[in-house]
Amino acid sequence: MKKRKQENPIEEVGDYMNAPVVTVDATQNIQAAAKFMHDQHVGSLIVQQAGKPIGIVTETDFARKVIAKGLKPDTAKVEDIMTSPVHSIDCHEAVLDANKFMAKNKIRHVVVTDKGEVVGVLSVRDLVHYFSNPRMRTF
Structure with missing residues (x-):
């Protein structure tokens, strides 16, 4: 029996993350941050x-x-509701490993880094896109 050549290389987190990173200052009021998130069409902000x-x-x-x-959204600060510390994963990690990492840590968003610098965010929604597209699967 011939060994079948793998059609797709391992898919990396960096191929599925959202970039550029959208940030907000920790002292920003919640209402302004929510409006900014809405205007930027993103589901998370790095504080x-x-x-x-x-x-x-x-x-x-x-x-x-x-x-x-x-x-009160107009007076409370983003730092009052943020999740901290930030969980991160390297952009060159396999998507399957990111999925395991997020499940283990019970998180829906993970910061993506490259050589220690923040370069993106990977969300559960991004993983859904990956797993729902059969041609992306390498397993």
Whole structure:
């Protein structure tokens, strides 16, 4: 029996991440950050302080934490609802490994890095696109 040549190389996280990274300052009020996220058509923002990533805020954070905590969106800060610390994965990791990493850590978004620098975000939605397209599968 001939060994079948693999048709697709291992798919890397960098091929499926969202870039460029959309950021918000930790002291930005929640209402302005939510509007910015809406205007940018993204589901998450990397939260920065002094130019360094310190957390992530997602649509789920806006929906669950603001209401549940009774926060006022025009005065409360993004840092009050962000998830921290930031989980990250290298852009050259395999998509399947990213899926396992996200499942293990019970997260829906992961920051993607290249040589330690933030270059993108991979979301569960990106993984759905990967797994729902059979020609992308290498397993």
